[in-house]
Amino acid sequence: xxxxxxxxxxxxxxxxxxxxxxxxxxxxxxxxxxxxxxxxxxxxxxxxxxxxxxxxxxxxxxxxxxxxxxxxxxxxxxxxxxxxxxxxxxxxxxxxxxxxxxxxxxxxxxxxx
Amino acid sequence: xxxxxxxxxxxxxxxxxxxxxxxxxxxxxxxxxxxxxxxxxxxxxxxxxxxxxxxxxxxxxxxxxxxxxxxxxxxxxxxxxxxxxxxxxxxxxxxxxxxxxxxxxxxxxxxxxx
Numbered sequence: 001x002x003x004x005x006x007x008x009x010x011x012x013x014x015x016x017x018x019x020x021x022x023x024x025x026x027x028x029x030x031x032x033x034x035x036x037x038x039x040x041x042x043x044x045x046x047x048x049x050x051x052x053x054x055x056x057x058x059x060x061x062x063x064x065x066x067x068x069x070x071x072x073x074x075x076x077x078x079x080x081x082x083x084x085x086x087x088x089x090x091x092x093x094x095x096x097x098x099x100x101x102x103x104x105x106x107x108x109x110x111x112x113x
Numbered sequence: 114x115x116x117x118x119x120x121x122x123x124x125x126x127x128x129x130x131x132x133x134x135x136x137x138x139x140x141x142x143x144x145x146x147x148x149x150x151x152x153x154x155x156x157x158x159x160x161x162x163x164x165x166x167x168x169x170x171x172x173x174x175x176x177x178x179x180x181x182x183x184x185x186x187x188x189x190x191x192x193x194x195x196x197x198x199x200x201x202x203x204x205x206x207x208x209x210x211x212x213x214x215x216x217x218x219x220x221x222x223x224x225x226x227x
Binding site for chain 2: 004034036041042043044045046049090092100101102103104105106
């Protein structure tokens with residue numbers, strides 16, 4: 001069965017510092033991997049997705065993630081945090097059949113001025 | 114183009130009642146999925162519909178049911194509401210039924226069961 005583990009329910013960084021949000025997955029088949037962001041009282045917005053085309057994936061708002069099969073990881077990074085990045089971030093995995101997408105528990109990012 | 118729209122945005126129900134939540138996908142999208150997001154947790158998959166047929170079901174009791182209409186809109190029904198059903202219910206639409214397809218989410222329906 002597929003699963004997603006996000007390490008750290010809360011991450012706090014200073015404005016301008018590196019953002020690193022960790023995600024590990026388990027899947028018996030090559031997965032599709034996603035990062036979504038959720039702002040308060042809103043739905044989820046796709047940041048980026050991995051579909052096997054390239055291991056380093058660039059997304060919106062300066063975020064990127066690297067797929068590492070050997071580590072079963074798909075960590076999200078951003079070189080310089082901005083106050084507007086404060087939100088909840090979810091890593092998700094989907095199988096090739098598209099039956100369902102499994103989400104991690106989420107990581108809340110705090111950005112300090 | 115309008116995004117995914119859900120109605121109502123908020124509602125309060127009493128234990129034992131029934132509720133119907135509605136979702137209109139993005140124009141041209143044929144797949145609709147429903148998720149339950151309890152406060153402080155990630156979304157949990159409930160159902161996926163594609164071309165009016167159920168294609169996937171999560172680990173939810175039979176009190177939860179859904180359907181998709183010819184215009185691809187969808188309803189989620191929950192019977193015999195429990196306090197634990199209080200959550201944000203999210204609808205997502207995809208253009209096609211495939212794992213790589215980006216899911217576009219609505220803003221959700223906040224259900225409170227008292």
